[in-house]
Amino acid sequence: MTGTSEQERLQVALDAAGMGTFVWHARQDYAESDPRMLELFALPAGGVLSLAGALTSMIHPDDRQRYSDAVAAALDPAGDHQLAQDIRVRRRDDGYRWVAVTARAFFEGKPPQADRLVGVAADITRRREIELELRSSEQRRTFLLDLSDRVRLVTDPVAVQALAVEALGVRLAASRAMYLEVSSGSDGDMYTVERDYHALGTVSGVGCYRADDFGATLFDELRAGRTLVVADVATDPRLTPDERVSYQRIGVAAYAAVPLIKDGRHVAALVLHQAAARDWDDQEITLVEEVAERTWAAVERARAQDALRESEARFRQVLQAAPQLIWVSQADGAVEMLNDNWSTIIGAATGTGDDRELLAGILHAGDADGFLAAWDSSRAAGSAFDQQARLRMRDGTYRWYLIRVVGYQGGTKRFGVATDIHDRHSAEERALAEQTEARERDHRTALQLQRALLPTRTVERPGFDIAARYEAGSVALVVGGDWYDTFELPGGSIGLTVGDVVGHGLSAATTMGKMRIAMGALAPHAAGPGALLTDLDGFAAGSGGSDFATACYALLDPASRQLRHACAGHPPMLVVTADGRTRWLTDGGSAPITGKQIGARPEAIETLEPGALLLLYSDGLVERRGEPLTAGLDRLRQAALELRHGSAAEICDGLFAAMGVAEQRSDDVVALCLRMPAGTAAAFHRTLTADKRELSRLRGALQAWRRAIQPADRDEADMLLAVNEACANAIEHAYRGREPGTVEVTVSPDADGTYLASIRDFGRWQESAASSAYRGRGLGIIRSLSHGFEYRSTPAGTLVQFRLPAKGTTA
Amino acid sequence: MTEAQADVQISQEAGRSVIRIRGEVDMANADAIGERVRATTRPSDAVDLDLRGVTFLDSSGLRMLHHLSDTFNQADGRLTVVTAPDDIVGRLLAITHMDTYLHVRDDPQV
Numbered sequence: 027m028t029g030t031s032e033q034e035r036l037q038v039a040l041d042a043a044g045m046g047t048f049v050w051h052a053r054q055d056y057a058e059s060d061p062r063m064l065e066l067f068a069l070p071a072g073g074v075l076s077l078a079g080a081l082t083s084m085i086h087p088d089d090r091q092r093y094s095d096a097v098a099a100a101l102d103p104a105g106d107h108q109l110a111q112d113i114r115v116r117r118r119d120d121g122y123r124w125v126a127v128t129a130r131a132f133f134e135g136k137p138p139q140a141d142r143l144v145g146v147a148a149d150i151t152r153r154r155e156i157e158l159e160l161r162s163s164e165q166r167r168t169f170l171l172d173l174s175d176r177v178r179l180v181t182d183p184v185a186v187q188a189l190a191v192e193a194l195g196v197r198l199a200a201s202r203a204m205y206l207e208v209s210s211g212s213d214g215d216m217y218t219v220e221r222d223y224h225a226l227g228t229v230s231g232v233g234c235y236r237a238d239d240f241g242a243t244l245f246d247e248l249r250a251g252r253t254l255v256v257a258d259v260a261t262d263p264r265l266t267p268d269e270r271v272s273y274q275r276i277g278v279a280a281y282a283a284v285p286l287i288k289d290g291r292h293v294a295a296l297v298l299h300q301a302a303a304r305d306w307d308d309q310e311i312t313l314v315e316e317v318a319e320r321t322w323a324a325v326e327r328a329r330a331q332d333a334l335r336e337s338e339a340r341f342r343q344v345l346q347a348a349p350q351l352i353w354v355s356q357a358d359g360a361v362e363m364l365n366d367n368w369s370t371i372i373g374a375a376t377g378t379g380d381d382r383e384l385l386a387g388i389l390h391a392g393d394a395d396g397f398l399a400a401w402d403s404s405r406a407a408g409s410a411f412d413q414q415a416r417l418r419m420r421d422g423t424y425r426w427y428l429i430r431v432v433g434y435q436g437g438t439k440r441f442g443v444a445t446d447i448h449d450r451h452s453a454e455e456r457a458l459a460e461q462t463e464a465r466e467r468d469h470r471t472a473l474q475l476q477r478a479l480l481p482t483r484t485v486e487r488p489g490f491d492i493a494a495r496y497e498a499g500s501v502a503l504v505v506g507g508d509w510y511d512t513f514e515l516p517g518g519s520i521g522l523t524v525g526d527v528v529g530h531g532l533s534a535a536t537t538m539g540k541m542r543i544a545m546g547a548l549a550p551h552a553a554g555p556g557a558l559l560t561d562l563d564g565f566a567a568g569s570g571g572s573d574f575a576t577a578c579y580a581l582l583d584p585a586s587r588q589l590r591h592a593c594a595g596h597p598p599m600l601v602v603t604a605d606g607r608t609r610w611l612t613d614g615g616s617a618p619i620t621g622k623q624i625g626a627r628p629e630a631i632e633t634l635e636p637g638a639l640l641l642l643y644s645d646g647l648v649e650r651r652g653e654p655l656t657a658g659l660d661r662l663r664q665a666a667l668e669l670r671h672g673s674a675a676e677i678c679d680g681l682f683a684a685m686g687v688a689e690q691r692s693d694d695v696v697a698l699c700l701r702m703p704a705g706t707a708a709a710f711h712r713t714l715t716a717d718k719r720e721l722s723r724l725r726g727a728l729q730a731w732r733r734a735i736q737p738a739d740r741d742e743a744d745m746l747l748a749v750n751e752a753c754a755n756a757i758e759h760a761y762r763g764r765e766p767g768t769v770e771v772t773v774s775p776d777a778d779g780t781y782l783a784s785i786r787d788f789g790r791w792q793e794s795a796a797s798s799a800y801r802g803r804g805l806g807i808i809r810s811l812s813h814g815f816e817y818r819s820t821p822a823g824t825l826v827q828f829r830l831p832a833k834g835t836t837a
Numbered sequence: 838m839t840e841a842q843a844d845v846q847i848s849q850e851a852g853r854s855v856i857r858i859r860g861e862v863d864m865a866n867a868d869a870i871g872e873r874v875r876a877t878t879r880p881s882d883a884v885d886l887d888l889r890g891v892t893f894l895d896s897s898g899l900r901m902l903h904h905l906s907d908t909f910n911q912a913d914g915r916l917t918v919v920t921a922p923d924d925i926v927g928r929l930l931a932i933t934h935m936d937t938y939l940h941v942r943d944d945p946q947v
Contacts, residue, residue, distance in 0.1 A: 718865040722842050725861075725893065743893075743925050750895050754864050803896040803933060810932045 050143040066125050066147050068118045086114035086122050100131045101140035107131040124154040166313050183328040188221035190321040195223030202299040204231045208292055241269035248285035249292045255282045258303035280304040284318040351444040355381040373420030390416035390424045426451035485512040485520050489703030489779025493674035497695045507534030508644045508694035509542040513549050521549050524642040524698050525577030555579040555592035556629030566621040575619045592629035594619050597645055602670045604637035608663050638702045646695035647685050671737030674699040704735035709774035716757045716766040744811040745830050751804040752785040752826045760789030781830040788823040847877050854878050859890030864897035871901040880912035887919040888926045906939050919944050
């Protein structure tokens with residue numbers, strides 16, 4: 027029971043492994059075999075397996091001796107009694123299968139004699155195939171690697187071809203191996219073989235062939251990119267009878283041809299010929315294809331390097347002949363080549379290292395920082411370099427060079443050229459210096475002239491604050507033709523003008539002077555601003571110039587505060603009121619003055635508020651490059667608004683600062699400012715109890731009243747102090763020893779900008795008190811701050827009066 | 838302390854008494870301010886009277902300064918009036934030539 031079960035289990039295992047079992051009896055040469063064993067040896071069921079039979083007909087002839095020897099060894103009592111052999115056994119269909127036989131020998135008797143072999147056999151055909159395949163692909167890989175290594179050392183394209191075809195021809199035992207290159211000729215494609223491999227007794231295939239000579243079959247396939255394999259020229263049905271004959275005539279019985287197609291074009295082929303029919307196997311064809319591909323790549327690489335070497339050699343010849351300093355360096359800067367000029371011009375100091383170091387060593391100290399910074403940023407950006415600098419010559423002098431560096435060979439190299447531009451550079455510098463000097467001379471003269479032509483002072487009128495400021499165009503540029511002026515006219519009117527003659531330099535300045543003087547001369551006789559500008563047209567025409575000028579003119583009647591104004595192509599005047607309103611005087615405008623009579627020019631009328639500012643200016647104040655004029659006008663309006671509480675001079679200065687005249691100036695700039703007197707505002711009136719504690723409140727009220735008329739200034743403090751002192755005297759002395767009465771304070775603004783202060787009390791001063799008070803410090807203060815001091819004392823009371831000055835006239 | 842419209846502060850700085858007056862000084866408070874200074878200093882000392890915070894000063898104020906200065910001078914002390922350049926007090930001292938009588942120091946630092 028147990029025995030049977032073990033037997034069954036073994037059988038299942040053997041079946042699963044595809045193994046047959048046998049017990050071979052040595053003396054009888056007879057094997058008990060299971061059905062699988064019989065099947066392995068291609069015997070029918072019930073057939074008998076014997077060693078003799080196997081060795082004569084079943085086992086592959088090449089394996090017979092080996093197997094026979096192995097069995098004998100296993101049966102040797104002194105041996106290891108083991109048999110393990112892989113043998114080929116003929117199959118029923120004429121092929122062979124690989125069978126692994128494993129057995130152990132058993133012995134009987136004394137001395138022991140071999141009795142039997144007990145063993146198993148298995149079909150290992152598939153395993154052998156895999157192993158073979160592995161081995162051959164391994165060999166193929168080794169072959170290809172070896173070929174690549176050898177080809178890499180070869181620089182001649184023809185030598186590359188020769189090496190590849192020889193290696194392939196030898197390996198595949200071909201009669202001939204050729205690498206053909208395709209070229210297009212006038213009578214069709216040509217195939218050229220530079221070098222081939224041919225076996226002993228085979229003629230060389232080197233030569234040039236017309237594609238058509240080998241028949242359409244081959245080349246149609248090759249052009250289509252398909253490998254053509256012919257095992258037997260005599261029987262291959264794809265060949266025409268003519269083709270068969272032409273192959274046989276050159277001794278080709280079989281061939282394999284692999285085309286190379288690059289960019290859609292048939293460029294080359296690798297062809298193997300065999301003198302006898304040959305059954306090419308797949309691995310062989312794969313190998314040919316792989317060698318073809320590699321050969322092509324190697325040939326092309328060698329050819330490109332060839333071309334590069336040639337152009338490099340030509341290139342260097344040119345470099346040596348050039349008059350410039352030339353160098354070639356690698357991408358990292360390492361200098362590869364310097365032309366001879368480096369030693370002849372610069373001297374031996376050109377050691378190794380990189381190109382930056384090379385140049386840094388001979389740069390003029392004054393150029394080095396800028397040059398090297400530009401060098402580094404050009405390197406960082408990967409852009410071409412182009413810079414002028416002074417380089418030190420072998421004699422220690424410096425000359426100007428233009429240094430250019432560009433990348434080439436795909437950025438793997440840098441090519442630098444330094445060209446001597448010293449003579450050109452010096453000439454340019456001289457010319458520039460001469461030009462600059464001439465311009466500066468012209469500028470100085472024009473500036474002097476302009477200063478001489480502009481007014482030295484503005485109109486002075488009590489209560490009116492008038493100031494102007496003028497800045498000439500910067501030295502780098504030139505003097506322009508801006509003017510300004512103020513006139514005292516009959517009847518007490520004040521004329522103000524700002525204008526601009528277009529152009530720069532002496533002629534503009536001269537014209538400006540003529541214009542300004544003409545205006546001053548014409549103004550008293552002109553009916554008004556429009557008429558004056560019309561007269562100016564006539565003057566410009568009469569003076570014969572083709573000048574172009576803009577101008578504005580304002581005529582102020584101080585009594586009525588009426589302003590008549592006109593503008594010829596000039597930016598509009600600006601009015602800023604004391605309480606912060608602004609307006610542009612855009613009416614009364616007309617075309618610029620060009621020397622042509624254009625008829626009567628218009629004017630407009632305006633009333634200026636007390637304390638208002640009138641601002642005239644030239645376009646240099648508001649024009650900025652790249653900015654619309656409206657933006658400049660808006661900035662001017664804002665600045666004037668903020669500055670409006672200052673004096674006219676402060677406003678002019680403030681505007682120049684706020685408008686960035688110092689930084690931006692490229693043209694003349696003029697600003698002319700007039701401030702109306704605070705005007706005849708209602709007088710200040712206050713009655714206070716004669717109590718010293720009232721003084722602070724009085725000062726506060728007086729200050730607020732005055733500030734409503736005009737901005738805070740030093741005169742304000744003076745007014746507060748003077749009025750305070752007068753009141754303090756009244757408080758101290760008028761009601762001494764009596765019930766305190768009242769003090770009346772009046773401050774009246776006058777049309778001329780002065781203030782009349784009156785302080786009245788209704789008490790009676792002791793004579794001594796009066797004299798001491800007004801000889802005392804308080805009186806001294808009042809006298810020094812005012813003028814026209816009067817003191818009248820009556821039994822009914824005392825009146826003190828004094829006049830506080832208009833602005834700017836403080837003693 | 839506050840004398841009507843003015844504020845008086847006394848401090849010791851670098852071994853000196855410094856009296857700072859801010860606000861308006863006129864006949865309503867000048868005498869009281871003078872008394873306050875007298876009460877808090879020794880006239881034999883060196884004292885700075887800092888008037889840079891004064892926005893108004895009239896002849897009563899000048900009289901007070903005059904008397905204070907006399908007090909210090911008689912006791913061999915020294916009263917220095919500190920003004921800011923170009924301020925209201927400095928201008929008044931100049932107009933009245935008090936700047937030649939008092940010890941005045943212009944000091945823009947406040």
